Amino acid sequence: MSRKMQFHNINNQFNHTDLKVHQCGFEDCNPKHSWGPGVRDYFLIHYVFAGQGTFKKENKEYKIKDKQAFLICPNVVSSYQADTDNPWTYAWVGFNGLKAETYLDLASFNQENPVLPRVEDDSIIEIFNKLNDIEKLNQNKEIKLLGLLYLLISRLIETNGSHLSYHNNLNNQKEGYIKRAISFIENNYHRKITVSELANYVGIDRSYLWSIFKKKVSTSPQQFIIHFKINKARELMKKSNISIREVAQSVGYKDPLAFSKIFKKKEGISPAEFKKHFQK
Incomplete structure (x- = not known):
C-alpha cells in the first residue's frame, strides 16, 4: 500500500x-x-x-x-x-x-x-x-x-465470536429505555421537551436516563434533544421556503433569536446563512 x-x-x-x-x-x-x-x-x-x-x-x-x-x-x-x-x-x-x-x-x-x-x-x-x-x-x-x-x-x-445469546437482558432493557425516549422526542420535537418530562415518560430516574444516554449514545439527553431539533430544522430549510421564525416554531422554539443562537453554535453558521446556501 x-x-x-x-x-x-x-x-x-x-x-x-x-x-x-x-x-x-x-x-x-x-x-x-x-x-x-x-x-x-x-x-x-x-x-x-x-x-x-x-x-x-x-x-x-x-x-x-x-x-x-x-x-x-x-x-x-x-x-x-x-x-x-x-x-x-x-x-x-x-x-x-x-x-x-x-x-x-x-x-x-x-x-x-x-x-x-x-x-x-x-x-x-x-x-x-x-x-x-x-x-x-x-x-x-x-x-x-x-x-x-x-x-x-x-x-x-x-x-x-462467542456463542453468547444475543438477548442480554440488561443491555436490552437499557436499549428499550433509550428507544422509548427517542420515540418520545420524535413525536414531540415540535414543542419544548424537558429531561425530567422525558424521564417520567420512560419511567426511570432522570440521573439514570442521563447515565444510559451517555453510555449508549455518547451524549446527554438534553444534547440529543437539541441535536434532533437542529437536524429537523435543517431538513425544513432545505426543503421549504418558510421563514426562520416559522422554522423555529416548528421545532419547539418560541423565540427565533434563541433558536438562531443554538443553531449557529451547533452548525457554525446562522439559520439565515444556511437557508441562503440552499436557495442558490
Missing part, C-alpha cells in the same frame, strides 16, 4: 441510533509513532495490516502484530505506539450507538478482551480498504459507510 495516511471525519446527517460511524482512516506509521494516554467517547477498532506495535489499556500492555485488531472502548484510558524497527501499518474505524456494545460482545471484543488473535480473513482487509476509499462513495456516503461497518462487525463475530 502506497498511502501514507488518510483520515476521514464523518458528518452524520441521519439519526442512526443502533450504529453510527464517526471516523475512519489509514496510516503507514513512522517508528515510535504514538497516541495517548487519553480517552475516546466512542469505540475505535484498529486493524494491523503489517508491522507491529504496543497497545496499553489502563495498566495492561499488549504486543500487537500483523492481522491482529485492538479495541479502544469509550472513556477508558488507552495508548498505543508503533514499533521502533518494524512500525505498523493499520486502518481504523470509530463508531458508537445503542447496539455497538452488544455487537462487539458477540465478537468477544470488549473492554475485558480488547485484542483479537490473528484474523486470517481477506474480507476484513477488503472492508477496511473500502472504508478508506470514502472519496469514491459519492452518493449516500454515510449509509454505505454504515453498511461496511455492519459487514466488518459481522465478520468479526463469525471469525472470533
Whole structure:
C-alpha cells in the first residue's frame, strides 16, 4: 500500500441510533509513532495490516502484530505506539450507538478482551480498504459507510465470536429505555421537551436516563434533544421556503433569536446563512 495516511471525519446527517460511524482512516506509521494516554467517547477498532506495535489499556500492555485488531472502548484510558524497527501499518474505524456494545460482545471484543488473535480473513482487509476509499462513495456516503461497518462487525463475530445469546437482558432493557425516549422526542420535537418530562415518560430516574444516554449514545439527553431539533430544522430549510421564525416554531422554539443562537453554535453558521446556501 502506497498511502501514507488518510483520515476521514464523518458528518452524520441521519439519526442512526443502533450504529453510527464517526471516523475512519489509514496510516503507514513512522517508528515510535504514538497516541495517548487519553480517552475516546466512542469505540475505535484498529486493524494491523503489517508491522507491529504496543497497545496499553489502563495498566495492561499488549504486543500487537500483523492481522491482529485492538479495541479502544469509550472513556477508558488507552495508548498505543508503533514499533521502533518494524512500525505498523493499520486502518481504523470509530463508531458508537445503542447496539455497538452488544455487537462487539458477540465478537468477544470488549473492554475485558480488547485484542483479537490473528484474523486470517481477506474480507476484513477488503472492508477496511473500502472504508478508506470514502472519496469514491459519492452518493449516500454515510449509509454505505454504515453498511461496511455492519459487514466488518459481522465478520468479526463469525471469525472470533462467542456463542453468547444475543438477548442480554440488561443491555436490552437499557436499549428499550433509550428507544422509548427517542420515540418520545420524535413525536414531540415540535414543542419544548424537558429531561425530567422525558424521564417520567420512560419511567426511570432522570440521573439514570442521563447515565444510559451517555453510555449508549455518547451524549446527554438534553444534547440529543437539541441535536434532533437542529437536524429537523435543517431538513425544513432545505426543503421549504418558510421563514426562520416559522422554522423555529416548528421545532419547539418560541423565540427565533434563541433558536438562531443554538443553531449557529451547533452548525457554525446562522439559520439565515444556511437557508441562503440552499436557495442558490
